[in-house]
Amino acid sequence: MRVKLKGINTVRYPAADGSTVTYYYHRATGRRLQGEPGTAEFQASFEEAGRASSQERGAGTVSWLIRQYCDSLQWKKLAESTRAIGTLNLKAAEAKWGTTPLKHVENPRSRPLFLRWHDSLAETQPRAADNKLAALARVFSWGYDRGHVTHNPIATFERAYGNSRAELIWLPEHVTAFEAAAGPEIELALLLALHTGQRQGDLLRLPWSAYDGHAITMRQGKGGRKVWIPATIALRDALGTAPRRATTMLTKADGVAWSKSAFHHAWKATFAKAGISxxxxxxxxxxxxxxxxxxxxxxPQEIATITGHTLASVNKILEVYLARTKALAQSAIVKLDAHCRNAR
Incomplete structure (x- = not known):
């Protein structure tokens, strides 16, 4: 069945032999279409012109730059969950700034305008305000690297959400209390997290085939980094006795793999039962x-190869955490005593 396509201009020209030649053009872009109406070649040519029209729509604006970024390899290589959150933040940024010409963005005097938007959002939702401005800043940074803008006015900004989780750590008493309240399925998840340092999403997807009895080999969902994690004795014992009821290591009691929401509720219920303040x-x-x-x-280098953190991230974590651990403080004093004895 022949489909009538809209947005086509038909132009007829007289040929030298007296006949009439007909050309077809895509109305929005002015591109000449190939083939005859009703053919696959004509349909493909029309669709290609439509895609070009979409890319050219709003060229030179923030909306256009966001579309270019979301079509880039840098965006596509992000984890699916990261893209989902990023899409929401970019939609909010586009709703506010989409029609803004890029020539206005790259003007250094635009910075106060973006910061005032951030501050107004931060009055009620400081964390969301940070995320929205950070998402827009990444787009501008990408655009700067590729020559679309000559200046990123929000390359740095003061974040409104000051509650950092960097000081929070599971102490032995927390782990003991949680294990006492957990069923075997949740307890195995706790052990895997403590002994591998991996993200929840990666652990919920972790298949038994990734474990060879000595180490776990996996590719992280965020960043795609491949890590090789030798199993501790405790982890080998736990995996050696855990029932293999599905392709994934972590399952519910009925052997069905966890969904993200089901695991979240089960973990939250266990945490509440443990009575951890x-x-x-x-x-x-x-x-x-x-x-x-x-x-x-x-x-730090060895830690990074196991957990998949960057070396900079490992050092940042250690700067915060390790100043608070008694074990390292005691170790430091022992080393100092030994140094003093050797110096006498």
Missing amino acids: DDLHFHDLRGTAVTMLSEAGCT
């Missing part, structure tokens, strides 16, 4: 694993 999250186990590895004598 501190505001600790699953993600805090990742930083806790970094400190455990450091206390065991691992260097």
Whole structure:
């Protein structure tokens, strides 16, 4: 069946032999379409012109730059969950700034305008305000690297949300209380997090095939980094006795793999049952694993190869956490005593 396409201009020209030649053009872009109406070639040519029209729509504006960024490799290589959150933040930024010409963005005097928008959002939602401005800043940074803008007016800004979780760590008493309240399925999740330092999403997807009896090999969802994690004795014992009821290591009691929401509710219920007063999250186990590895004598470089953090991130975590751990304080004094004895 022939489909009538809208947005086509038909132009007829007389040929030298007296006949009439007909050309077809895409109305929005002025592109000449190839083939004859009703053919696959014509349809493909029309669709290609439509895509070009979409890309050219609003060229030179913030909306256009956001579309270019979301079509880039840098955006596509992000984890799906990261893109989902980023999309919401970019939609909010586009609703406010979409029609703004890029020539206005790259003017240094535009910075106060963006900061005032951030401040107005921060009055009621400081964390959301930070995320929205940070998402827009990433787009401008990407555009600067590729020559679309000559200046990023919000390359740096003071964040409104000051509540950092950097000081929060699972202490031995927290772990003991949680284990006492947890069923075997949740307890295995706790052990995997503590002994691998991986994110919740990666652990929920972790298949048994990633474990060879000695180490876990996996590719992280965020950043795609491949890590090789030798299993501790405690982790080997736990995995050796855990039932293999599905392709994934972590499952519900009925053997069905966890959904993100189901695991969240089960973890939250266990935490409440444990009666832990501190505001600790699953993600805090990742930083806790970094400190455990450091206390065991691992260097930042060794820690980074296991947890998948960048070296800079490991050092930042250690700066905050390790100043508060008694084990390292005691170790430092022992080393100082030894140095003093040798110096006599």
